[in-house]
Amino acid sequence: MPEISRERWVAWAAGFIDGEGCVALVRDTTRGTYVRLSVGQRTREPLTFLCELFGGSIHQEKTRPMWKWVVSHRTASKALTELLPYLVVKQDQAALALRFQSRRRVGGKRGAVNPQQDDQDYLTMKALKRPWLAYA
16 A cells, blocks of 8 residues: 555545445344445455455455455444544444444354344345435
8 A cells, every 4th residue: 555644544445435335234144134344346456455454355256347345243343433434425324334233242142132223223224225215
């Protein structure tokens, strides 16, 4: 990464994620619901900057010429905590993801601490991503 301050890189990353990224609560039958932050891009280079800043992994999509950076669970929360002050478009989604992750158990068994609240958060995230559906 070129030599600029971490704060400036995080601000750049927030703009990039606002435009190209996805903040999600993902439901999985084996892992339950979890936080995921991802960006898909045809060019790998900006994704390597994200990986250096926040961790995660980069993989090439199998069905189309695209690279994808993905970070999840607590690592996604750490990234979102840093990004939150700079996000504009996805700030509400990031705040919801952080509230959701704050209820996760650290160590021990997997699973929801409050399944009803998890369901509500999942539906709220869907509404934040598609606000026009909430009024249909």
